[in-house]
Amino acid sequence: MNNTNLPFNFSNKTRDWKDNKAIDTWQIFKIIAEFVEGFEKLSKIGPCVSIFGSARVEPDNPIYQLTQEVSKALVAHGYGIITGGGPGVMEAGNKGAQEAGGYSVGLNIELPFEQKANPFVDTDHIINFDYFFVRKVMFVKYAQGFVVMPGGFGTLDEFFEAITLIQTLKIDRFPVILVGKKYWTGLIDWLKNVSVTKYKFISPEDLELFTIVDTAEEVVTFIDNFYNHYFHRPNF
Secondary structure, three states, rough: HHHHHOOOOOOOOOHHHHHHHHHHHHHHHHHHHHHHHHHHHHHOOOOOEEOOOOOOOOOOHHHHHHHHHHHHHHHHHHOOOEEOOOOHHHHHOOOOOOOOOEEEEEEEEOOOOOOOOOOOOOOOHHHEEEHHHHHHHHHHHHHEEEEEEOOOHHHHHHHHHHHHHHHHHOOOOOOOOEHHHHHHHHHHHHHHHHHHHHHHOOOOOHHHHEEEEEHHHHHHHHHHHOOOOOOOOOOO
C-alpha cells in the first residue's frame, strides 16, 4: 500500500505489540490517578454547573459577555462554576464566577497546541487532564446542570454525550440548557425534521431532555425549578 496519499504517516512503526502491551499496562495507573484527583477535589465543592462553549470567543463578543452574566447569576443562586479551564467561553464562565465570589473550577486538558488554564480559575481548583474521557466523567458526575453556549465540536460532544447518558438511563436526569436560540435553532430543527420525523432515529420525547433559552435569568429559573423537585447530588 502506498502511504504517501494517506492523511497520516503509518510507515514509522517503531514499537511492536509487546512494547504496546507494557505501555498500556502502566497507562492504567495514570488514568486511575486522574480519576482519584478529580473525585477528591470536586466532591468537596458542592453543587456546581458546568458551562461549555467555544474557546474562540473574544472578550468583546456578546457570547462572552452573556456567559459572564450567566455565571454570576448561577453563583448568586448558590452554584459553583465548572469549565474546561481554557479561553473563550470557558474564561468568561470562570471570570463571572470569580467576580461573583463563587467557586471557579477549571478542568484543563493538556493539548499540543493549546491550552493553559485561564487566569480566572481558582488556583486550588485547577485540575489538569491528559485524557478527555476522564475529564468528561468529571463534568457529568459533579455538575448539577449543563449550560451549553454556542461552540464547536467539543461543545457538541459534551451536549450529545450528556443527553445520550440521560436517554439511556446511565445517569440521573439533570438540566441541560442550550443558550442562544439563534445559534441552536438550525440544529434542533434538523433533529426534529430529519432524525425524529423522517428517519425516526430519535423519539419525539427525547427532545424534551434539554431546553433552549436566551437569557441568564431563564437559565437560573430553569435550574431552580428543576431542583424544587430533586435533590442536589452527584449524577451517578
